[in-house]
Amino acid sequence: MLRSTKFRSRLIYGLLFTALIPLALCSFLILQSFRIRTSSREQQQALASADYVRAAFSQITQSDDRLNHAAERIGSSEVLRRALSSEASYYTLVYTELFSATQEIRSYAVADLYDAAGKLVYSTGNQPYRDSLPVDWGILYAAAQAEGQLVLRCPDSSGAADEPALLYSASIHSPEGRLLGYSLFRIYPSGLQDLFRGRLGVQDELLILSPYWHPVFSTSQNLFNTAHSLREQLMNSGTLRDETGVYFYTVCKDEPSGLFFVLRQPHMVSPDTTRQLVVITVLCALGSILLAVWVSLRFSRQMAKPLENLQTAFEQVEHNRLDARVDESGRDEFAQLGKRFNRMAEALSRNQQELVEGERELNQAQLRMLQAQLNPHFLCNTLDTMKWISKTNKVPQVAVMSTNLADLLRFCIGPEETVPLRQELQVLQRYVEIQQIRLSDRFEFVLTVPEALMDCSVPKMLLQPIVENAILHGIDTVAEGRITLAAFEEQGMLHICVSDNGPGFSPEMTGRYHGAPSREDSHHLGLYNLNTILQKYYSPECGLFLENTPEGGASVTAVLPAERGTSHA
Amino acid sequence: MMRRYLAVLLVLCTLGSLCACGAQPTQTEYSPGDNRLVIYTSHKQEIVQPIVREFEERTGIWVQIISGGTNELLDRIAAEENDPQADVMFGGGGESLQACSKYFQPYASPELDSLLPQYREEDRVWLPFSSLPIVLIYNSKLLSAGQLTGWNDLLSGSLQGEIAFADPALSGSCFTAAVTAGYVCGNMEETMQTFARQLGGEICSSSGDILTAVEEGRKKAGVTLEETALKQLGPGSDLVMVYPREGTSCIPDGVAVIRNAKHSENARRFVDFVLGKDVQQLLARELFRRSVRSDVSADPALPEVYAGAAAHYSIEWASTNREKLLSQWAFWFGQEG
Numbered sequence: 001m002l003r004s005t006k007f008r009s010r011l012i013y014g015l016l017f018t019a020l021i022p023l024a025l026c027s028f029l030i031l032q033s034f035r036i037r038t039s040s041r042e043q044q045q046a047l048a049s050a051d052y053v054r055a056a057f058s059q060i061t062q063s064d065d066r067l068n069h070a071a072e073r074i075g076s077s078e079v080l081r082r083a084l085s086s087e088a089s090y091y092t093l094v095y096t097e098l099f100s101a102t103q104e105i106r107s108y109a110v111a112d113l114y115d116a117a118g119k120l121v122y123s124t125g126n127q128p129y130r131d132s133l134p135v136d137w138g139i140l141y142a143a144a145q146a147e148g149q150l151v152l153r154c155p156d157s158s159g160a161a162d163e164p165a166l167l168y169s170a171s172i173h174s175p176e177g178r179l180l181g182y183s184l185f186r187i188y189p190s191g192l193q194d195l196f197r198g199r200l201g202v203q204d205e206l207l208i209l210s211p212y213w214h215p216v217f218s219t220s221q222n223l224f225n226t227a228h229s230l231r232e233q234l235m236n237s238g239t240l241r242d243e244t245g246v247y248f249y250t251v252c253k254d255e256p257s258g259l260f261f262v263l264r265q266p267h268m269v270s271p272d273t274t275r276q277l278v279v280i281t282v283l284c285a286l287g288s289i290l291l292a293v294w295v296s297l298r299f300s301r302q303m304a305k306p307l308e309n310l311q312t313a314f315e316q317v318e319h320n321r322l323d324a325r326v327d328e329s330g331r332d333e334f335a336q337l338g339k340r341f342n343r344m345a346e347a348l349s350r351n352q353q354e355l356v357e358g359e360r361e362l363n364q365a366q367l368r369m370l371q372a373q374l375n376p377h378f379l380c381n382t383l384d385t386m387k388w389i390s391k392t393n394k395v396p397q398v399a400v401m402s403t404n405l406a407d408l409l410r411f412c413i414g415p416e417e418t419v420p421l422r423q424e425l426q427v428l429q430r431y432v433e434i435q436q437i438r439l440s441d442r443f444e445f446v447l448t449v450p451e452a453l454m455d456c457s458v459p460k461m462l463l464q465p466i467v468e469n470a471i472l473h474g475i476d477t478v479a480e481g482r483i484t485l486a487a488f489e490e491q492g493m494l495h496i497c498v499s500d501n502g503p504g505f506s507p508e509m510t511g512r513y514h515g516a517p518s519r520e521d522s523h524h525l526g527l528y529n530l531n532t533i534l535q536k537y538y539s540p541e542c543g544l545f546l547e548n549t550p551e552g553g554a555s556v557t558a559v560l561p562a563e564r565g566t567s568h569a
Numbered sequence: 570m571m572r573r574y575l576a577v578l579l580v581l582c583t584l585g586s587l588c589a590c591g592a593q594p595t596q597t598e599y600s601p602g603d604n605r606l607v608i609y610t611s612h613k614q615e616i617v618q619p620i621v622r623e624f625e626e627r628t629g630i631w632v633q634i635i636s637g638g639t640n641e642l643l644d645r646i647a648a649e650e651n652d653p654q655a656d657v658m659f660g661g662g663g664e665s666l667q668a669c670s671k672y673f674q675p676y677a678s679p680e681l682d683s684l685l686p687q688y689r690e691e692d693r694v695w696l697p698f699s700s701l702p703i704v705l706i707y708n709s710k711l712l713s714a715g716q717l718t719g720w721n722d723l724l725s726g727s728l729q730g731e732i733a734f735a736d737p738a739l740s741g742s743c744f745t746a747a748v749t750a751g752y753v754c755g756n757m758e759e760t761m762q763t764f765a766r767q768l769g770g771e772i773c774s775s776s777g778d779i780l781t782a783v784e785e786g787r788k789k790a791g792v793t794l795e796e797t798a799l800k801q802l803g804p805g806s807d808l809v810m811v812y813p814r815e816g817t818s819c820i821p822d823g824v825a826v827i828r829n830a831k832h833s834e835n836a837r838r839f840v841d842f843v844l845g846k847d848v849q850q851l852l853a854r855e856l857f858r859r860s861v862r863s864d865v866s867a868d869p870a871l872p873e874v875y876a877g878a879a880a881h882y883s884i885e886w887a888s889t890n891r892e893k894l895l896s897q898w899a900f901w902f903g904q905e906g
Contacts, residue, residue, distance in 0.1 A: 134854065136847045137623060153626065156618060212625045212632075235605060235633055238597035251596045260599065 008300035015292035023288055027281040031274075038268045039248075046250035050263045053206055054252055056199045057261065066104045067185055070111065071150050071170040073101035074183045081174060083122070084115055084181035098122055108191030109168075112184040114140065121181070129164065129186055140182050143169035152257055154210035157217075159224040165189050165208070165217040192217045204265050211258035223264055230262065245271040306334035313341060322349035362536040365529045380409045397437050404430035412461060421487070421496075422454040428463050428485075435471050443471065443481025453487050455564045456494050459533060465526030466498045466544075466556045474500025474554050493542075494562035499555035504548035513544035513556075527556070534560055601631035606835040608632060609646065609827075611639040611660035616856055624842050630835050639741060643669045646827060656830035657839055659698070662741035666695040666823045667888040673825040676837055680844035680862075687880075688821055688861045697821030698843055699796075699852050700859040702874045703746045705811040706798050707790040708783050717790050719813040720750045723767060724760065730769025733782040733791035738895045740776040746792045747898065748887050749818040752879045761894065765901035772902075784808055795871075799857040816877015820884065821861055 074080055079097040102111040102124055110125035118135040120128055133140050139153040150170045157163045164186040172180045192208070196219065200206055207218040207227060213234060215227035230249070233240050240249035240262070250263040309326050316324035322345055328338035383406040390398035411419075411427045425447060432445045445467075467483060475481025478501060487496045513531045527544060534542040538560055545557045610617050614636070621632045637645070639661035646658060650672060658666065658673070666673070673694035681689055681696070688697040707717045716722065723732060737744035750764050751757035773779050779791040780801050798810045824843055826836045842848060849860035859871070887894075 134851070137619075137851055141847070142626065156622060212622075214622070232633070234596055234600050235631065237595075238600040239595040249596075251599060253599065 011296040011300050015296050019288040019292045023285055031277055042268045046263055046265055050250045050252045053261055054254055056195055067168050068150050070102045070105050071183050075172045081180055108187055110186040114182040116179045116181050139167045139169045143171045143182050154216045159221055161189050189217050207262040209260040365532045380406045401434055401437050404434050418457040419460050421456045421458050424458050431464055443475045443483055446484045449487040456562050465530050469527055470498050470500040474502030478502055489562045492562055494560050495557050497555055497557040499549050499553050501551055501553040504552050504554045505546050510547050513546055605631040606832050606839055607655045608634050608657045608659050609642040609655040610636055620848055628838055639665050646672045653827045653830050655827055656832045656836035658825045660822055663820050663823050663884045664888040665741055666825055667884055670694045672828055674828045676826050678841050678844055680841055683864055684861050685863045695823040695825035697861040698824045700819040700821050700861050702795040702819045703749050703817045704795045704798050705792055705813055706783055706808050708786055709807050709809045711789040717811055719815045720753050724763045728790055729767055731789040732767055733773050733779040733788035734768055735773045735776045737898055742776050742794050745820050749879050752882050753815045762901045765898055796857045816875045816879045818879040818882040819874055
């Protein structure tokens with residue numbers, strides 16, 4: 001089962017890749033475009049509301065004009081100037097003048113008069129701010145520097161309601177230009193609070209910062225307290241960021257005053273929502289991973305089973321069990337592959353069977369040849385004895401026959417399997433001599449072999465059965481028998497042709513030799529064995545070919561490869 | 570292969586640009602850029618804040634304040650020697666600044682000429698900011714007037730184990746006090762040895778704890794800075810402040826421009842500002858400190874400080890011998906009695 005792991009993991013990765021990448025890409029794009037859309041929308045809205053807030057503050061900027069107006073009136077009032085330059089003044093008269101000068105602004109501002117040394121002399125409020133203020137420091141110093149112009153200072157404030165958020169001041173001069181004192185206008189958080197009431201969204205918070213980003217006023221104490229860290233952020237990175245990710249900041253500057261308005265609003269898409277979206281995406285990804293794994297397991301199981309069967313079958317074939325077959329039902333590629341495999345196994349098994357049978361036949365033929373070689377040494381010796389006896393008794397034919405027979409036998413029992421054609425022909429001569437004596441020279445034997453072919457090696461005793469066949473069947477019936485042995489080479493094949501002048505073969509016998517061994521026809525056994533040896537020893541193209549000569553005699557041709565010099569081991 | 574890389578690159582670019590689009594808006598346009606000054610200060614918020622706010626208003630320079638202990642900040646300056654993060658060291662005793670002189674840039678402020686003659690040391694890399702006399706305090710419920718009038722009363726043995734004092738290794742003012750006693754009473758080592766033994770093996774955790782210890786009656790007497798004592802004095806307090814009759818030292822704390830500071834021009838403007846008359850007057854008027862300027866008179870309620878032999882107090886000497894004196898002090902302190 002594990003053998004298909006690699007294939008399966010490839011399948012899993014492939015499916016994961018095709019499932020996850022588009023999913024991840026899509027969800028990232030959707031999330032991102034969603035964020036961009038919402039953030040650009042919320043930024044536009046925030047800028048709009050910041051402008052709205054600034055417009056609200058411009059009431060103070062307009063009131064700035066009112067403050068300027070009041071400051072000018074105070075500065076130009078003869079009564080007040082006199083009150084500041086000399087002690088002797090009518091208390092009520094001074095206040096009447098002061099109240100009438102500050103009528104327009106007293107709803108949100110408290111007006112004080114300080115003398116040239118910074119000592120508080122008159123105030124429209126009932127809670128004095130400071131009894132005296134340094135003239136070389138802070139707001140009065142700035143007012144003196146501005147020479148009559150209204151200046152703004154943001155005092156150090158903790159955001160408490162009883163501390164002024166903004167201080168405006170202008171110096172007061174005598175017509176000759178002598179510094180008489182200062183007018184001071186205090187604006188408290190409550191005044192600003194009134195100004196912005198109803199102008200901010202429910203969740204919006206406003207922080208007003210001095211030109212150097214120190215907190216002046218805020219609608220929420222919490223935001224007021226973060227002013228310091230906002231200033232650090234601005235100085236260090238130029239970007240305001242909320243660590244929790246819940247809020248975002250919008251900043252705009254009020255040019256005339258130099259004050260900054262910072263609006264803190266919650267994101268339209270809170271981090272919680274984003275987290276939720278991410279979680280959903282991750283869950284989707286997980287789901288698709290599971291699906292991919294499941295599908296790939298299913299697929300691989302479906303494919304792995306037939307593959308595994310095939311593999312087992314191949315293994316069996318490897319171990320030479322050719323009866324292995326696979327299930328070839330179904331119509332898919334695997335079934336076709338199974339069919340092919342089965343056919344291949346069948347062919348293999350058929351081939352093997354043929355091979356085995358051929359081998360068995362060869363072995364039988366060789367066995368028969370051996371059986372024919374009966375205890376030859378004894379026979380040879382006997383023949384030699386016979387030769388000497390016949391010589392002593394003056395019977396030359398017996399001597400010749402026994403000599404030939406002994407040579408023949410010796411040649412037969414020699415160890416070599418192939419011999420040069422020359423030697424084969426010499427031994428054949430002995431055999432023919434014996435037969436000639438036997439048949440009282442009723443036939444002549446003609447040998448026409450070119451000298452060039454004499455060295456070709458041939459199987460031992462190749463020609464004897466053929467010539468024997470010619471003597472037995474060919475010249476049996478004719479008075480002047482004639483056996484011819486010719487040889488020639490054609491296309492690397494040695495043809496040795498033995499022909500006679502007998503009656504010839506019956507027509508059905510001509511062509512390639514195709515006899516079968518039979519006990520009854522022992523004459524043909526020699527030819528059958530010879531044919532088998534040639535075919536099995538060399539190749540199926542080799543063997544014996546039967547035909548009739550134009551004169552009517554029979555001709556047997558042995559065809560075998562023309563190999564020279566070397567003898568087969 | 571090439572085409573595949575190109576495709577991947579394209580996708581990444583698209584994603585990158587999308588990410589960039591999603592970024593938050595920035596407020597860089599309102600950022601002061603280099604129009605700023607970074608101050609390391611060991612002064613308390615109540616001193617730094619008004620000065621810095623006024624500096625911002627008058628110069629338009631944005632100031633970043635980084636507060637810490639003197640030694641902590643000097644260590645930071647030493648660590649940042651090659652890439653200074655701050656421009657000015659504001660605060661810290663003269664001896665501490667002198668010891669770190671190689672991290673500072675000498676600055677001959679035009680205000681130097683207006684300083685009191687004793688503070689007009691032109692070859693120094695730091696400049697004096699305020700004068701801080703060492704004073705004695707006692708709890709009026711535990712000691713009667715006349716029992717503590719000067720250094721010799723402290724060293725006489727009658728207040729053995731009753732003196733509130735912090736470890737001079739940790740508190741700059743206590744180190745100055747011990748050295749001052751040595752100057753005033755003659756033989757430096759002998760005096761300091763006697764002083765150390767008078768403590769009876771007990772010290773306060775910090776110089777701020779000295780006042781609390783005396784106020785609460787844990788100790789009868791103590792040694793502290795005039796500024797610290799003045800802030801604590803007032804109706805309802807049992808503390809009495811005594812200027813030692815033998816004289817006392819007025820070692821200034823200082824301000825210094827850090828070497829290779831990124832905004833050294835702004836730093837010099839700040840030094841001029843704090844040495845200027847307006848700030849010095851603020852010190853005397855509201856912050857219980859004595860000005861180093863000749864043209865700013867102290868609070869008329871405060872007496873002239875009689876320096877006596879302490880006038881010879883050498884900041885350079887004290888700074889060079891600090892380590893030696895401190896180790897000796899630790900030894901004497903351990904001897905007890």
